[in-house]
Amino acid sequence: MVAAAIKEGGRITVDGVSRVFEDQGKGGQPVVALSKVDLDIEPGQFISLIGPSGCGKSTLLRLIAGIDNPTSGEIKLDGELIKDAHPSRGLVFQDPTLFPWKNIWSNVATGPESRGVLKEQKGEIDKFIELVGLQGFEKAYPHQLSGGMAQRAALARALVNHPKVLLLDEPLGALDAFTRMNLQEEILRIWRERGTTMVFVTHDIDEAVYLSDRVVVMTPRPAQIKEVIKIDLPRPRVRNSTAFFEYRSRILESLQLVPEIEQPEYIV
Amino acid sequence: MEIAEQIGIQAKVKPKIALSGVVRLTLPVVALVVALLSHTLIPSVQPVVSERAYTIVLVALLVVFSAWALTALYRKSSYRSLLYFSGILTFIFVLLAVWELLTLKSGTLPLPYFPSQVKILDALINDRHKLFICVLYSLRLLLIGYLIGAFFGLVTGILMGWYKHFQYWINPFLRFIGPIPATAWIPVVLIVFPSSFTASIFLIALGTWFPVTVMTWSGIAGVNKSFFEVARTLGANERYLVLRVAFPAAFPLIFIGLFMGLGTSFVTLIVAEMLGVKAGLGFYITWAQGWAEYYKVYAALFIMAVLFSTIITVLFKIRDRVLIWQKGLIKW
Ligand SMILES: Nc1ncnc2c1ncn2[C@@H]1O[C@H](COP(=O)(O)OP(=O)(O)O)[C@@H](O)[C@H]1O
Numbered sequence: 283m284v285a286a287a288i289k290e291g292g293r294i295t296v297d298g299v300s301r302v303f304e305d306q307g308k309g310g311q312p313v314v315a316l317s318k319v320d321l322d323i324e325p326g327q328f329i330s331l332i333g334p335s336g337c338g339k340s341t342l343l344r345l346i347a348g349i350d351n352p353t354s355g356e357i358k359l360d361g362e363l364i365k366d367a368h369p370s371r372g373l374v375f376q377d378p379t380l381f382p383w384k385n386i387w388s389n390v391a392t393g394p395e396s397r398g399v400l401k402e403q404k405g406e407i408d409k410f411i412e413l414v415g416l417q418g419f420e421k422a423y424p425h426q427l428s429g430g431m432a433q434r435a436a437l438a439r440a441l442v443n444h445p446k447v448l449l450l451d452e453p454l455g456a457l458d459a460f461t462r463m464n465l466q467e468e469i470l471r472i473w474r475e476r477g478t479t480m481v482f483v484t485h486d487i488d489e490a491v492y493l494s495d496r497v498v499v500m501t502p503r504p505a506q507i508k509e510v511i512k513i514d515l516p517r518p519r520v521r522n523s524t525a526f527f528e529y530r531s532r533i534l535e536s537l538q539l540v541p542e543i544e545q546p547e548y549i550v
Numbered sequence: 551m552e553i554a555e556q557i558g559i560q561a562k563v564k565p566k567i568a569l570s571g572v573v574r575l576t577l578p579v580v581a582l583v584v585a586l587l588s589h590t591l592i593p594s595v596q597p598v599v600s601e602r603a604y605t606i607v608l609v610a611l612l613v614v615f616s617a618w619a620l621t622a623l624y625r626k627s628s629y630r631s632l633l634y635f636s637g638i639l640t641f642i643f644v645l646l647a648v649w650e651l652l653t654l655k656s657g658t659l660p661l662p663y664f665p666s667q668v669k670i671l672d673a674l675i676n677d678r679h680k681l682f683i684c685v686l687y688s689l690r691l692l693l694i695g696y697l698i699g700a701f702f703g704l705v706t707g708i709l710m711g712w713y714k715h716f717q718y719w720i721n722p723f724l725r726f727i728g729p730i731p732a733t734a735w736i737p738v739v740l741i742v743f744p745s746s747f748t749a750s751i752f753l754i755a756l757g758t759w760f761p762v763t764v765m766t767w768s769g770i771a772g773v774n775k776s777f778f779e780v781a782r783t784l785g786a787n788e789r790y791l792v793l794r795v796a797f798p799a800a801f802p803l804i805f806i807g808l809f810m811g812l813g814t815s816f817v818t819l820i821v822a823e824m825l826g827v828k829a830g831l832g833f834y835i836t837w838a839q840g841w842a843e844y845y846k847v848y849a850a851l852f853i854m855a856v857l858f859s860t861i862i863t864v865l866f867k868i869r870d871r872v873l874i875w876q877k878g879l880i881k882w
């Protein structure tokens with residue numbers, strides 16, 4: 283899989299990036315969504331961003347995607363400054379945001395279509411629909427799909443552009459536990475096969491430990507990176523192993539979700 | 551529960567259709583027979599050129615509905631549809647019979663304002679050539695005016711929804727001038743334009759332009775921003791974002807604008823024809839009214855009803871095609 287990683291994955295360098303939102307209505311103070319964030323993501327790595335709600339995870343992802351620009355600092359993909367959105371950085375939201383007026387095939391085909399290369403890439407579209415297991419649903423419209431299927435279609439739509447980086451903003455957050463685990467496997471499989479660099483935002487610690495090479499823990503206000511935890515577990519990972527639990531408590535600690543004073547073990 | 555169902559099923563096997571069902575199936579036919587009998591047997595007290603056409607229409611209807619009732623006995627779909635429509639159809643046929651009794655057969659309602667349908671049908675047939683020409687003139691004016699208005703409405707609306715600058719410069723005019731009914735401009739427009747034809751085109755276009763612009767604008771401005779963000783990460787350029795993302799996303803609202811515009815264009819068309827143009831259905835109505843030939847007025851109204859409701863049906867059919875992806879559409 284290393285070979286694939288070299289082929290597809292891209293390196294992301296986040297260098298002193300801040301993002302300040304001015305003008306929050308009447309007399310509002312500017313919101314510092316990100317403050318001097320440095321982060322280096324190696325090609326083909328699976329990175330999770332975790333942190334309390336409102337700490338700037340989505341903001342960071344949008345900056346990497348290029349649909350928003352940093353107030354200061356710069357982000358590079360393979361040494362090249364990110365200025366605007368580009369199909370080399372695919373984006374998947376929690377809400378699949380499929381275009382409701384297009385059927386699944388046309389939704390997946392949006393990238394090639396908008397770049398005027400649909401004719402050459404017709405086969406690709408079928409291939410990626412199959413990759414996410416949606417064959418037979420090409421003619422269905424988004425409102426006819428379940429949440430999990432819609433998210434698969436959104437994945438295929440991003441992947442069909444052969445992105446070097448796939449940015450996923452809580453993509454499984456709205457799904458039930460079973461569909462969620464299913465799609466976790468699917469995402470891992472796609473990652474292994476394609477070697478795409480993955481940046482995965484989640485608020486589920488188990489999910490982060492299960493999927494990632496490194497977990498980036500973020501702090502609220504000032505919104506910064508608190509710690510990067512390397513997950514040194516062999517794959518496929520076992521969710522109920524001791525090592526898994528250790529990583530889990532480390533992240534919990536890092537998020538300060540564990541009381542600092544030791545609790546007595548037994549209360550009589 | 552189960553036993554009741556079984557009994558129900560067994561009861562259905564023997565007499566296939568319940569008695570009340572049979573009555574409802576034959577009601578339209580009965581009403582038609584009554585209408586036909588009163589039409590042919592009761593002597594008329596008002597003058598008509600020919601009563602035969604109406605007799606033929608009634609007989610034709612009678613044949614159709616008898617056939618429908620008969621097929622309903624062994625075809626489930628015809629049975630269901632006839633059962634569903636029988637109430638309203640019977641009501642309409644009875645209404646026709648009553649109207650004829652009040653007019654042609656007794657003269658209870660005063661002429662010339664309330665002619666019988668026999669007389670109206672007479673006008674439709676005798677004046678068909680003239681009416682046909684009028685329909686063509688009206689359609690030409692309507693289509694040209696509407697298409698121009700809708701086109702500029704779409705363009706203005708898209709520009710306003712997409713570019714803040716455009717919105718800034720156009721909005722005051724749209725708000726201030728837009729609400730004026732297009733027909734109120736008639737005195738000005740008739741002077742400014744070289745012919746009543748171009749003047750009418752302009753008025754119809756103006757009346758269509760306003761609602762189409764407003765709905766397109768608000769439709770485009772209200773599109774979920776995430777659609778644009780996703781499309782941009784997929785490689786879409788601005789042209790694609792406007793035409794292939796914003797436009798289809800806004801289409802449900804744009805359609806409402808097109809529909810409202812169509813309504814205004816009907817009004818403008820008829821008023822324009824009544825005031826300036828020397829052809830068309832609106833002109834025909836004023837002309838017939840001038841001669842106090844109200845049965846011709848009704849004939850033109852009838853044609854207008856058929857024409858306009860057909861046009862609206864066509865618009866909705868197009869909408870159903872385009873908005874196949876939407877659930878819970880407004881019905882027409
Ligand atoms: N477009 C915006 N305008 C103003 N403030 C914003 C905007 N986007 C995000 N913010 C603010 O930035 C902070 C971080 O938001 P976000 O990145 O969405 O957090 P997270 O995804 O971690 O929950 C929040 O306080 C949010 O209110």
Ligand SMILES: [Mg+2]
Nearest residue numbers: 339340341451
């Ligand atoms: Mg978020």
